[in-house]
Amino acid sequence: MISRYALPFLLLTTVGCARQTFFQPDARPDASALRPGADSARVTAGRHYRRGALGRALLGRHHRPAWVRPVTLPVLDPATTIPGGLRAGKVGGGFQTISMTVVGADGRGYALRSVDKDPYRTLPKVLRHTFVLNLVRDATAAGHPYGAFVVPPLAEAAGLHHTNPRAYYVRNDETGLGPASERYRGRVVLLEEKLEGRQNIAGRLPGANELEESDNMLAERYQSPKHRIDEATFLRARLLDLWLGDWDRHEGQWTWAAYPQADGRTRWEPVPQDRDQVFFRFDDGLISWLASKAVAKFRTFGPRYQSIEGYTRNSRYIDEHVLTELDRAAYMSTARDLQRRLTDAVIEQAVRQGLPREVYAQEGPQMIAALRARRDQLPQAAADYYTLRAREVLVAGTDADERFVVERLTDSTTVVSVYEIDPPAKRADSLLYRRVFNPTDTHQVLLHGLKGDDVFELRGSVRRSPLISIYGGPDEDQVRDASRVAGLRHMTRFYDTSRNNDLEPAPELKDKTSHGVESHAFDRDGSGR
Known part of the structure; x- marks a missing residue:
């Protein structure tokens, strides 16, 4: 040797x-x-x-x-x-x-x-x-x-x-x-x-x-x-x-x-x-x-x-x-x-x-x-x-207004949907994205609203669920978390600036807002990898 x-x-x-x-x-x-x-x-x-x-x-x-x-x-x-x-x-x-x-x-x-x-x-x-x-x-x-x-x-x-x-x-x-x-x-x-x-x-x-x-x-x-x-x-x-x-x-x-x-x-x-x-x-x-x-x-x-x-x-x-x-x-x-x-x-x-x-x-x-x-x-x-790809999943919106819906349905089923919001057309929201996640496969789902006034809604009561990390983006965003994960806390985390956002206090929601704008960073083209 x-x-x-x-x-x-x-x-x-x-x-x-x-x-x-x-x-x-x-x-x-x-x-x-x-x-x-x-x-x-x-x-x-x-x-x-x-x-x-x-x-x-x-x-x-x-x-x-x-x-x-x-x-x-x-x-x-x-x-x-x-x-x-x-x-x-x-x-x-x-x-x-x-x-x-x-x-x-x-x-x-x-x-x-x-x-x-x-x-x-x-x-x-x-x-x-x-x-x-x-x-x-x-x-x-x-x-x-x-x-x-x-x-x-x-x-x-x-x-x-x-x-x-x-x-x-x-x-x-x-x-x-x-x-x-x-x-x-x-x-x-x-x-x-x-x-x-x-x-x-x-x-x-x-x-x-x-x-x-x-x-x-x-x-x-x-x-x-x-x-x-x-x-x-x-x-x-x-x-x-x-x-x-x-x-x-x-x-x-x-x-x-x-x-x-x-x-x-x-x-x-x-x-x-x-x-x-x-x-x-x-x-x-x-x-x-x-x-x-x-x-x-x-x-x-x-x-x-x-x-x-x-x-x-x-x-x-x-x-x-x-x-x-x-x-x-x-x-x-x-x-x-x-x-x-x-x-x-x-x-x-x-x-x-x-x-x-x-x-x-x-x-x-x-x-x-x-x-x-x-x-x-x-x-x-x-x-x-x-x-490998399912461990952590990125779900990104666009610079338009969107509604992100997280449904914690069962211990093995968390559904994430993204809808387009189009006020000028005065029409119902249209589905842009939907996927069913199992916490056995997926530890974390990253929701990026990007620009636009985005809405994040979470509901459902379960014992197991992926961690949901929300990045609101530079415009005004709303978060409504009515979900519960038994025995765990803060399985929803919101990253954004301290101002111009609408958060309702909830047991699962961890407020991670700050005075800086670091949370707005999003690599759109691979230059920041």
Whole structure:
């Protein structure tokens, strides 16, 4: 066993200081010139990830065989790859990948980004020239270079929106990508249609009239009750993420398609993007195993699910703000439906179609077997995911006036409903939200009124109930708590400023108002997480 004192020395002697020439100079192992007009080339995604026996034992085998395996890929020709050709657009600002937008003759955008990554700029400056940079760079091999290409048929079978990425080699003398040409030369790249911005809707998302990033979509959702999120589709997408072992699904990995409804409302449907971390394999070396214990989000894809909490840590914010209304039955029925859709034939076709022929030969059957095993366990993964999401649930209103009703009906049933109040229409309140909570699953429900003059009503007498925490928001709010939880006190708590609110004293109500406005803080876009 390696002692904790010997490990730092072993790290230093194994990986040394930051290597100045870490990356392969060209994806083609053969240094000879590529003949003019060649439409394919023999390439490797990353020969620099090759390690000897000691390196694999310490750093992990990861997906090194796929990175170093020579494969045949088409050559990117900006003039002919897409009918009508591609012209260079805006260069992206990604910290790890080389990225830019290229535009087709019809005005539609495509993302062109390197398959390999360089995390140099993600590290603090003090670490950028140490062995730590070597370790972090090497960890790129934990991601599968061709994993993203397996996903589209699986997403299609699951009934989800998806892009259709393709892999290319960029010639080492390419000039057709404008000033950015030099940055792409000699690299393996991914080209996929961009599903963001109104110009990219036509022919791709029939019926949609907008494509927005998560922060813009949530801004609309919290501003007006006329905007609703398609939670059922988002849950389906998140269960697919778990199945694929895709742990990096934060709010920046989604765009949202807006579908106008007959009643004048808008339904927002999720569009998953950036499948860089599917089939992630990390904890198969001494150092990477230790790192996986320290960083819970680095969960490995295999025949068994690892920590559901780890798989979903990066997505905590978007999960909390979108998955608010669905109950356990919805999670389980969605998992069973995915099992029916993701047949053995669908899985095999996706893996055969997505992996280069040479990579499929060395690992395709194992990937298929792992996907089948995980599919069979999907209901249990969904149950664990529900348990995690149900512990504490956010129920947010909008900037309009709303009425929140909490009914403590039985020891296992607490119903939370939210109604729209629309005085100008002089009509009855309309239901915006309803969910039944069981205190066995849910410890706390957070009610956020946001702006508007909101009303909070609680009733019912029980022995057990979730804690109800009310955040009134900056406008005038009313709280009427006629509920009782036997043997417990203050199972309702109200957070707001001391003024301009109407509270009736009640045994369960704990007045947590203060002179400050800290209770009005609400993270609408993920910037405060």
